[in-house]
Amino acid sequence: MANHLACLITSTKAHVIFVLETRTSKISKTQLINRFLVKDSHVVPATGQSGVLWLMWNDEVDLNIVSSSLHLILTKPSNKLYNVVCIYGDRHHCRTNEIWEEVSHFVLLYSDIPTFCMGDLNNIMHVNxxxxxxxxNAARIRNFYCLVKSCGFFDSGYNGPVYTWTNKRFATNPTFQRLDRCLANAAWCTTFPRTAVFHMPMLYSDHAHQF
Incomplete structure (x- = not known):
């Protein structure tokens, strides 16, 4: 299905799926709905060498797209159940501050609504x-840490392997990083205290899937 990362929010009935860098630019919103039997979807088309972003959800969720771009999809449900922030961080780190300033404005505007943030953030928060x-890069880590905290987000932790990405240079000396993570604001932590994040093994991609 994808060459990159898939993130899933799921409860007993509600499902929200975010797929990044699919490199499948010809699939439309209608095709996604029919293929995965979801209620609705949103597609951010490819730009240059950057792949497509897909967001899909089922009948138990009513998401409204507030804004979307190559790096970001912001959703606000009509029933005020929870907001979803989907991020594909700038791997070149040129637009990181810009992306997170938009996220911060959105989250603080709806600070009383549970908000869950997921995706390939393309940054780490700790040297380990x-x-x-x-x-x-210590300076980059400090900057990213401050950006996340300015949004009022907490790291949701994880179960499974520590690292979620590798450059696959196994014949020499590979690099592993935890580039993908899930974050949540205080309202989410209070409303959904049993939230759990799982890192799946990196089998077909350079990223691990998250559930």
Missing amino acids: EKCGPTTA
Whole structure:
């Protein structure tokens, strides 16, 4: 289905699926709905070498797309159950501040509504989230940590493997990092205290799927 990362929010009945960098630019919104038997979907088309973003949800969720771009999809449900923030971070780190300023504005505007953030953030928050021949960029880590905290987000933790991405240079000295994570605001933590995140093994992609 995808060459990159899939994130899933699921409860007893509600399902929200975010798929990044699918490199399948010809699939339309209607095709996604028919193929995966979901209620609705949103597609962010490819730009240059960056792949497509897909967001899908079933009948138990009523999501409204507030805004979307190459790096971000913001949704606000009509029933005020919860907001969803889907991020594909800038791997070149040129637009990181810009992306998170938009996220911060959105989250603080609806601070009383549970908000869940998921995706490939393309940044790490601690030096021990990288393993490889080069050291982590401390200044970049501090900046990213501050951006996340400015949104009022908490790391939702994880179960499974520590690292979610590798450059696959196994013949030499590969690099592993935890680039993908799930975050939540205080309202989400209070409303959904049993939230659990699972990192799946990296079998067909350079990223691990998250559930």
